Amino acid sequence: NNVHLLVHDQLDSTNRWLMQQAANGAAHLSCAVTSHQTQGRGRRGRVWQSALGNSLTFSLLWRFDTGAAALSGLSLAVGLALGQAFAEMGVTVALKWPNDVLVEYRKLAGILIELQGDMEGPSAAVIGVGINLRLPERMLAQIDQAAIDLQSLKAEAVDANVVLGIVLKHMLQVISRFEQEGFAALVADWQAMHVYHQQPVRLLMPDATERHGVVAGVAEDGSLRVMTDAGEQRFTSGEISLRKG
Template sequence: MTQADTPKDPLSALLVCLADGDFHSGDELGESLGMSRAAVWKHLQKLTELGLPLTSIRGRGYQVEGGLELLEKERILGALDPEARRRLNVLELFRATDSTNVRALARGPAEPSGYVCLAEQQTAGRGRRGRAWVSPYGRNLYLSASWNFDGGAAALEGLSLAVGVAICRALEASGLQGVRLKWPNDLLWRGRKLAGVLLEMTGDPVGQCRVVVGIGINLSMPAGAARGIDQPWVDVSEACREEGLAPLSRNRLAAELINQLLPLLADYQRSGFSDYRNAWHARDAFLGQTVVLKSAQREQLGVARGVDGSGALRLEVDGQEQLCHGGELSMRAVS
């Protein structure tokens, strides 16, 4: 296994110093980082540009309120199980990038399966149907993984739903129960959006192709950043508080995602969605409920009856079942 490293820069080093949430004086930071107080001040100004809550008190110094758990490659690698470690080709961490999916898609055509990247921040994070994915610095999880498949799009039926199951299992293994799945790409907790999946494909649509699986999880969303979210949402921190659980570690959860995701991708061409269908139904947020299915052209009212073996939604309309495939469709419950 090879590993790609992002070079340490002064801003990253400063963030490591402030990640503990304690106050640090300018002199202390300058000594730790080997730079002048003026240089420290210059880099501190960049923290506000990242949206981090920097507090400054005369006589005490500087503090990132609440601290940060920065992503650490060695901690993630150390928490991988043997199968995931064997499937992993490259693990790459970025301080900031436009989009982890874009990074994964940009890998060369000869790239083997098993590339995984995470970022502290996305400046142009993307969700489904062209929506922006709110991606504040150091608070949530933004992960992408790429895998090569034969058979094109037909081999990938139901994959986004299976990935949803894998994310649920990663959260459950970390201690958080009760996460539910909303067809076709969202994860909910008590009816509010917690996470999402974005699949993108390059290559031959009927032959050899590469799939990039993008995962975004609201872990500890700052209220200011959340103003850009246009639907009810929740983060893992709030869910854990309401359940009386200790906060989840970003690094540990990243490792659990990789533990679940890479074996799924490695085996999916053989198993398909059939190995995940029952697990998806067990977590279906809208099973048996009246829903509205919406496309750009029309809205359809019906009762959600789960999914078929390809991951298509089974929608009962006037006593007749219709199969609805993801595409540009969205679904909501009828209140």
């Protein structure tokens, strides 16, 4: 259960780099980390912004015996691990489905999982995590949604290495549990941290239309259960963006 740390002074994207290493046979639990990521990836071609030293950006390679089809709840599991890690640091966070980590409705951390392999065969997940440590005012203003950093929530100086150690510890625990028992074992803990649990929400569809509903929970495959006029509907993370109702 040892993590192999691969530390870089600078990388374009820890996810991009580790995906390439994974294709070339990198070991289970390889972890690429840099304090200076220049082209961080978000979901759907979006960008994760960071500059030298102001955020913790890393990616962990996890090789699964199962196919990618079994991994639909993985990104939620990772969110739960981050929630537990921040709790250990004395910071209470909320999760926003599918995988944002928020404090006061502002984004503290993001998760991006990229997969390799077949739907059935063994698969590899590159689990990317970006955590804001200390963002200068001008960067907070640049980001096109509300953001927050860990230092503003802590009296003591925040140390990236300490944060990495705590976060990896919780990721190993929670992802092992996910691997053995599936997301079903984590649903209740995840829902307890969900910022919109049983709250009214708006669902932004890819065609820019909106639907309204109340969050009923998350399913065992990680999809969002929403009570709408048409009854309970389920959405996967690719299908909608979630907003406050």
